Amino acid sequence: MPTIKDIAKELGISVSTVSRALNNHPDIRQETKQEVLDAMKRFNYTPNAVARSLIQRKSNTIGLMIPDITDPFFSAMAHDVEEVLSDSGYQVVYVNTSRRPEKEKRFLISVLERKMDGIIVTPDFLDEEAIELLHRLKIPVVFLRRRPPQGLNVPFVDVDHYKGACNAMDYLFSLGHNQIGFIGMPKYSFTGKERYRGYMDSLNRLGLEADPRGVTFDGRTMQCGYRAMDSLMDKYPSMTAVFAANDLLGIGALEWLAEHNISVPGQISVIGFDNLEVANLHWIKLSTVAQPRKEMGRKAAELLMEMLLSNELTAESILLDTNLVIRQTCSEAQIVRTR
Amino acid sequence: MPTIKDIAKELGISVSTVSRALNNHPDIRQETKQEVLDAMKRFNYTPNAVARSLIQRKSNTIGLMIPDITDPFFSAMAHDVEEVLSDSGYQVVYVNTSRRPEKEKRFLISVLERKMDGIIVTPDFLDEEAIELLHRLKIPVVFLRRRPPQGLNVPFVDVDHYKGACNAMDYLFSLGHNQIGFIGMPKYSFTGKERYRGYMDSLNRLGLEADPRGVTFDGRTMQCGYRAMDSLMDKYPSMTAVFAANDLLGIGALEWLAEHNISVPGQISVIGFDNLEVANLHWIKLSTVAQPRKEMGRKAAELLMEMLLSNELTAESILLDTNLVIRQTCSEAQIVRTR
């Protein structure tokens, strides 16, 4: 691989001049520059980005840490993150943490070692060591779909889960439902808690109380939704609608209902949260609360770029709105019809 | 950020010694080493991987070029690629080409500039310039789900699409079908061509001929499958089964059939290809040809690691087998039953 030294020698000039041509520095004669550029072409010269990074203390790479690229949620965000960053000349190195604390830490260490310019992260574990690492970074960090812990002053980009849940409930109320079951995600998850809070507060605002038999928490998969529906119907049969904290749970519930010949929305209404692709399938048509996933990725990347440009380590967080998408799994309470 | 120089000064020793401690080189006294390591801890020292890369001519990063991380196919592969590479101490920088030739080329150039150690690629455009770039790389390359062009001696990892298609057809034959329609992917795609070839050859092997009215090519989405089914039923009504070249197409076809109250598999059998998650949904249960996606990613990464270890620029390609997964959309021909 030829270096600027080779080019300089070939042309009988100094490496400084070659460097100036390469970086189109103004202090160079047009003809000299052209000669250098020609020689570079002849030699098939490619600048060594590693050497450049070393001296400029800027690697032009951004780290992206997500739990699992296989989750449509994260792949959608990762797609737009890459798009805007790459348009700005950055490379993105990505890591699936698989929600393993050691892998999260390993990533943060390599951010330090590789001199990455900034990172976008969706951490699941933030022990003291990880937070300490984050503090040592001294580069722009944005949290994506997670809130930064106390004492870490970095911005986040997320959706307003609480408000989204309230919207779903309001919609159900507007259809006359007041016995509404809830299929929750695990209680330790932040989003799970927020959506549950939306459910509870909405009921309370109307002077209703959640029937404890109408609330279940399990996992976040279709199987869990299926199981949850089974238990809900058993314990809270007067329920006319179900709010599932995510689409997978909602679809699992729909599956149970279909298997038991309970018509949706005739006998029971179901609403989800997320708006996954599958929610729109002909057989499903789940009404749900849409999260702008790609937009989240895009915003996170744009925010990071701004911080990089302005050389700030903090910025205003972004809370995006959800969007109620009404399909065919909710109808007015008490009115029996077949789907 | 402290450097080895700071550590050396602190301890009154040379940077060489510090370096030796860092790389646990044998030529160092145990006590010296311990002192250095302690000082590093005190200083919160992190080695600068950029400097190390420059001198070692090895960046410990691998490039991963895929069309679109949002496609479950690629995200599954990307997941396992990252997993095995990161276990081997590599970082992966990933790029979505969005099937844009300029972006593919831009990626290859940055591979050169960033001195990446190897790449795994799924290119869609390989013009002379790109091939030339690939030649200049001089690092291990593995093609993932694509075949390298003539004259480029690099290994690939893919599934045997032709064989998979034959298996699907044989299954349909075994159920007594001999009027089988085909919903193809765009003709220019390699996988599309291979699966079509499997369809045609299978018919020919049985002395059958494809009815030209029974073959359509359009896109690769559900909408296309829906449209294709519409046209197939119109032009080739005697058909008893349909082989859709991918699951999305198959699901679109199922949707059309459901809307027109044509029972599956009672009146018509449908088989897909890919085994997407959705194919297993309660309402779909599409019989299909499964591709081991994660395994493809894993194998590609392992192959690359081997090449890196053995310092070879080429290796044996890997053709993985598909796997027929029988669900509920195919049954014996001529026997009418409701689903």
Add this chain to the structure above:
DNA sequence: CTGAAAGCGCTTACAG
């Protein structure tokens, strides 16, 4: 076992 020196491929004041 340890240190001085050269060098990886660049960029960037500084002097002219």
Add this chain to the structure above:
DNA sequence: CTGAAAGCGCTTACAG
């Protein structure tokens, strides 16, 4: 406008 020199933070023969 151009060049010589220093330096980014390491590693690696080489000499002792």
